[in-house]
Amino acid sequence: MTEEAGASRHKRRTVLKAGGAAVAGAVAHPVLEASAAPARTEAATGVPITLRVNGKPHELTVEARVTLLDALRERLDLTGAKKGCDRGECGACTVHVDGRRIKSCLTLAVMQEGREITTVEGLARDGRLHPVQEAFIRHDAFQCGACTSGQVMSAVAVIEEGHTRSTDEIREWMSGNLCRCAVYPNIVAAVRDAAKEPRS
């Protein structure tokens, strides 16, 4: 986080305090009027935005240049999405936006207002892991784990997209996610397995 960002975060905090909220950014709280999208931000000052992540609105002030990945990790403390390459090449930062998988290092947080963002933290329901997460555990589909949350987010999408008819098809459609530990065979097995059980 840069100094400007820190400064604007401060200002925002003061504003929010006045509005009754104790902390800015990192904690979800009800949408205030600020949810109406500001159409314009000035360079070097922050812009107040609301990001809907895992079903909850989060208000924060970010500089325009802050990527969605950095906003999630540094501001919302959602560190499940990993920063592997920060240039679209590894897939560790994969999240879903409006139900589609994307690389969160290649988009700006300010561009994602009004969208529904899902991170790996939002997959479990009622304390139960998502079937894809369970399949990854069953198949030992990770070693160091650095790529895993991105793999899981892609796998969930691959199954929803229906690209799981063969091993080759899974490999092609999982190709945006690299694994330095090369656990690919186990990942493919986990995806095949999870694809068999539709999510209730």
Place this chain on the structure above:
Amino acid sequence: MKNFEYVRAKDPADAVRLVAERPGAAFVSGGTDLLNLMRDGAQTHDRLVDVNGMGLDRITIGARNVRLGGWSRMADVAAHRFVRHRFPVVAEALLASASPQIRNMASIGGNLVQRTRCGYFRDAASPCNKRVPGSGCPALGGENRWHAVFGGSDHCIAVSAGDLGVSLLAVDAVVLTSGPRGERRIPFGEFQVVPGDTPHRENVLEHGELIVGVELPFSHFAGKSRYLKLRDRATFEFAVVSVAAALDLRGRHVRDVRLAFGGVATKAWRSFAAEDALRGKELNGSTIEAACRAAVSGAEPRQHNAFKVELLQRAVSRVLHDLGGVR
């Protein structure tokens, strides 16, 4: 990345005005190329104008063409039933591009304006005529395995990296723009320009001119078309050599043909000479061979990329054999 002003455009006219009025402004659509360029310091902008959310991302089917909205997503175009059936080369080129996540984000307009992957261009610390006009071209005598064998100049030999554009040449696509001076229809063959002594210019767009759509006209050859992409790994990689081919065959007789290449030239490269070797002739082993030879006439290989001359001929041969059912 330096900070910038972020503006969301209300409609295309608003977007054009917001970019045209500020020399340092740029459109942002998916952000998948622009953010990397800005992070690398290869481009700087003091204003980004977001062209999403203007409702112009549709794919519409007309009587004579399919129209892709300028910010329709690569994934949506690739999956579109009509595009797949009437313009297979376009769907195949898109599916062979980048990764599923990037294709969900990236727009058709942004794709056609993406910049070269020349490593010197993307490294702000090295000289590069494209990035800093007049600073020199280290690729000429340096690492040039990835570089062009067609369309280069003493100033720049960077490859045009995109796949979609190559396929657009094979279907006679037209780029629709809206700019400060009104609207234009630009055949894709006239959209990109070779570097010459102005390598910083890659296409004919004016500052503030927005790609609002791409028209794919129906034709016999477009319906029978294919994209072959050869790369250093099986997938999720830019082309070393690619071929877009479209054939209007009556029996063995070639009524019409399009051949365009990627990975080998400073713009998506249509080979009229290779087409002429086939048009009006019978498609067989020897005419295909003649087309392959014609395809590489005038090639200017450099120290590390001479292999592309051979590889391109083999790729053209394979596509034509497959597409034309020649054994």
